[in-house]
Amino acid sequence: MARTLALLHTSPLHVPVFDALRDEAHPGLELRHFVDEELLGRARAEGPAAVADDVRAVLRRAVADGARAVLCTCSTLGGVAEAAAAGAGVPVLRVDRPMAAAAVAAGPRVVVLATSGSTLGPTVALIEEEARRAGAPVEVRTRLVAGAWARFEAGDTQEYVRMVAAAADTVTGADAIVLAQASMTPARHLTTATAPVLSSPRPGLAAAAAAVGLR
DSSP: OOOEEEEEESSTTHHHHHHHHHHHHOTTOEEEEEEOHHHHHHHHHHOGGGGHHHHHHHHHHHHHTTOSEEEEOOTTTHHHHHHGGGGTSSOEEETTHHHHHHHHHHOSEEEEEESSHHHHHHHHHHHHHHHHHHTOOOEEEEEEOTTHHHHHHTTOHHHHHHHHHHHHHTOOSOSEEEEOSGGGGGGGGTOOOSSOEEOSHHHHHHHHHHHTTOO
């Protein structure tokens, strides 16, 4: 049986990122990408719950297409996707959960960086959930990288990543710095921050590969 994983993206820029990670670490994994850029725009304007029906529709299409699990790569929609798992018939994972668990394990002082304000609430809630699960204390601080999202939307990913890295460089008093969105991942290679800088694509894809039976 094919080891097929469906990925729900809200930007086409994530497709080559996850394809490259698959080629590097999970060559037996077949990826099928479902991209819907409008979902994030509506979720930012109306709240994630407003697109719950649309997310469930994507999950149904993915399962009908042969997916053995679905990975939501959008942090804003991760909770909505997980909530829809009960009716999906296959595991539904959010890409940032393994990252959140790693942040809690790193220590109680976690700083969350985001470029979209809609991501902050879901990410903080996820980290606090993982802390309760681990029985560990956590204090989460947040910082929105002002102006960065406009650069991403304009296609200027180089400046976008530079702005994220510069924001990470200014963080102090943290045991871990969380890059809340998958699009922020390249900033890990530019920042000079002394605290661990965590991103979601690699550990998230690894968890999804395990969910379809490929380790």
